[in-house]
Amino acid sequence: MPTKILAVAAHPGDAFFTMGATVAQHIHNGGAGAFLSLSLGERGHRTIAPKEYGEMQRAAAEKAAKHLGAEALFLTYPDAEIPANDEANFAVCDVIRRQKPDVIVTHWSGSWHKDHQNTFLIVRDAIFYAGLDAMPRKLPAHNVGKLFFADNWEDATNYQPDTVLDITPVYDKWVEACAMFPMWRGETGLIRYNDYYQSLAVMRGCLSRFRYAVALMSDPSQRTTRTKSLE
Ligand SMILES: [Zn+2]
Structure with a gap:
């Protein structure tokens, strides 16, 4: 498997700008991948109405996931109103039990965006519920082996990456997938995501002596090395 x-x-x-290259590289290395968006980000455009923009976002995510050989999944909480509650925790828990991921990558908590902060909290609780045998759901318990936090300019407070992943083999494909979103090209009037995240991949690559790389922050609980000898 x-x-x-x-x-x-x-x-x-x-999902695609900050986690897409990581997922693409995992697939390139022989693994499988899926993207779960908790909202469609439908309120992110100044002139296109949320309903229409949400559908554009969904279509772009499906196309981009397919381009990377991954699956696109959605929970349609309203953009800007993703709730940090048990309903959401269990919804993500059920996705984890169905998808059975070995690795999860998500938002770091040090974000100015409440949806990002809440996603961090939801994922933390969902992983706990998903692995709890004594928590009866439709599907059996599943333990997630590793948790990483993505390098996102909106989640930069106290972000301390400790892992660098070479994404050189999938860099072009990842850029093509991101370019399926109008937002990538700066069309939503926000920052130039394309320049920022492509430059970040170059910068992380320079520091790690890869051509292109992404930095990841591991969950503090998985940083302990168990050893019987220091040699
Ligand atoms: Zn966001």
């Missing part, structure tokens, strides 16, 4: 990675993001843009 190939190992599976699940990216859980508040908005499709976060």
Whole structure:
């Protein structure tokens, strides 16, 4: 069985711009991957109405996921109103039990965006519920082996990456997938995501002596090395 990675993001843009290359590289290395967006990010355009923009976002996410050989999944909480509650925790828990990921990548908590903060909390609780045998759901318990937090300019407070992943083999494909979103090209009037995240991949690559790379922050609980000898 190939190992599976699940990216859980508040908005499709976060999923693909900040987690997409990681998922693509995992697939390139022989694994499987899926993207779960908790909202469609439908309120992210100044002139296109949320209903229409949400459908554009969904279509772009499906196309981008397919381009990377991954699956696109959605929970349609309203953009800007993703709730940090048990209903959401169990919804993500059920996705985890169905998808059975070995690795999850999601938002770091140090974000100014409440949807991102809440996604961090939801994923933390969902992983706990998913692995709890004594928590009866439709599907049996599943333990997620590793949790990583993505390098996102909106989640930068106290973000301390400790892992660098070479994404050189999938860089072009990842850029093509991101370019399926109008937001990537700066059309939503926000920052130039394309320049920022492509430059970030170059910068992380320079520091790690790869051509292109992404930095990830591991969950503090998985940083302990168990050893019987220091040699
Ligand atoms: Zn976002």
